[in-house]
Amino acid sequence: MGKKKIKRIAVLTSGGDAPGMNAAIRAVTRTAIHEKISVFGVRQGYAGLISGDFIPLGPRDVGGIIHQGGTLLRSARCPEFKTEAGRNKAFEALQAHQIDAAIIIGGNGSQIGAYALSQLGFPVVGIASTIDNDLVGSEITIGVDTAMNIVLEAIDRLKTTAASHKRAFLVEVMGRDCGYLALVSGISGGAEVIAIPEVPCHPEDIAAELKAAYERGKSHGIGVIAEGAKFKAVDIAAYFREHHERIGFELRVTSLGHVQRGGAPGVFDRFLATRFGVAAVEALVHGEKNVLVGLLKGKISKTPLSEVITAKKPLDTDLLKMAHILSR
Numbered sequence: 001m002g003k004k005k006i007k008r009i010a011v012l013t014s015g016g017d018a019p020g021m022n023a024a025i026r027a028v029t030r031t032a033i034h035e036k037i038s039v040f041g042v043r044q045g046y047a048g049l050i051s052g053d054f055i056p057l058g059p060r061d062v063g064g065i066i067h068q069g070g071t072l073l074r075s076a077r078c079p080e081f082k083t084e085a086g087r088n089k090a091f092e093a094l095q096a097h098q099i100d101a102a103i104i105i106g107g108n109g110s111q112i113g114a115y116a117l118s119q120l121g122f123p124v125v126g127i128a129s130t131i132d133n134d135l136v137g138s139e140i141t142i143g144v145d146t147a148m149n150i151v152l153e154a155i156d157r158l159k160t161t162a163a164s165h166k167r168a169f170l171v172e173v174m175g176r177d178c179g180y181l182a183l184v185s186g187i188s189g190g191a192e193v194i195a196i197p198e199v200p201c202h203p204e205d206i207a208a209e210l211k212a213a214y215e216r217g218k219s220h221g222i223g224v225i226a227e228g229a230k231f232k233a234v235d236i237a238a239y240f241r242e243h244h245e246r247i248g249f250e251l252r253v254t255s256l257g258h259v260q261r262g263g264a265p266g267v268f269d270r271f272l273a274t275r276f277g278v279a280a281v282e283a284l285v286h287g288e289k290n291v292l293v294g295l296l297k298g299k300i301s302k303t304p305l306s307e308v309i310t311a312k313k314p315l316d317t318d319l320l321k322m323a324h325i326l327s328r
């Protein structure tokens with residue numbers, strides 16, 4: 001029994017956008033066309049799959065986007081796709097357009113959706129893309145590096161104003177369930193304290209670290225707080241509003257928000273997204289399906305979606321100890 005030749009594929013971006021998604025769309029489109037496969041872009045993630053919002057993509061349609069942030073195809077969170085009825089509609093739309101396989105560029109939730117589509121008998125290949133870096137099957141995902149550089153620039157800038165006023169700043173960064181962004185950018189930015197969802201941290205712990213830094217004579221204190229940490233930056237600040245002597249420094253909060261997801265991807269994300277896009281099409285050409293294209297041990301890897309969606313990515317929480325030592 002020979003493998004079915006893929007003639008038409010769909011590509012979509014889903015969930016939180018990530019810098020580099022466009023580079024992945026470009027690589028998918030041009031590689032597929034090189035392989036004589038027609039490409040259809042699906043607008044607004046799974047919502048476009050359900051409504052049948054498909055556009056043909058040619059090499060020129062993906063020109064001039066490699067350096068752009070966001071996603072040409074737009075993205076969405078689509079609750080309807082979580083229902084069986086929604087997924088059946090999507091399946092019918094794919095069949096109506098005679099699509100043989102779909103490439104799903106997105107994070108954890110999006111890959112759960114991809115797996116659910118594969119369970120209807122529709123071949124899919126996922127591409128690991130989220131600034132959260134919470135996907136099993138890829139040690140790094142598209143967008144993380146650019147987002148961390150944005151966080152780092154913000155920390156560097158905040159340090160100069162903090163030092164001028166002998167203040168501490170709590171910098172809130174993204175990361176719903178995963179502290180990777182906070183941990184790596186906190187260490188690289190020389191933060192005095194880092195709070196992540198994986199390790200419970202009380203406001204008193206943060207105050208103690210900042211107070212110790214104050215007493216060591218530091219002119220500034222930086223606390224990097226993941227949005228998913230047990231206590232949010234604003235709550236910690238409110239807790240100490242009346243008692244800033246317990247911190248030493250005067251306290252301010254900066255929430256970086258969506259600025260972390262915007263703007264042009266750096267070289268790392270453009271190259272990673274390009275390699276992932278090429279690998280996803282090649283996987284389909286070679287008859288592989290229902291896998292996530294990612295990076296493991298520095299090499300392009302393919303992990304069954306069934307494994308990706310059932311495990312939680314471990315975070316090296318020992319890095320917190322390292323951050324503590326280095327901030328002395």
Ligand code: ADP
Nearest residue numbers: 015016077078081082106107108109110112113
């Ligand atoms: P991300 O992919 O960035 O983690 P979300 O978690 O919001 O973003 O997921 C993106 C989309 O993936 C959701 O809006 C939904 O359409 C789809 N999705 C998420 N979880 C499921 C699920 N359990 N079943 C089917 N589709 C899902």
Ligand code: F6P
Nearest residue numbers: 016107130131132174175176261
């Ligand atoms: O999943 C990526 C992410 O940026 C998370 O870090 C954050 O919690 C969430 O998306 C924000 O979602 P929205 O863009 O819908 O506000």
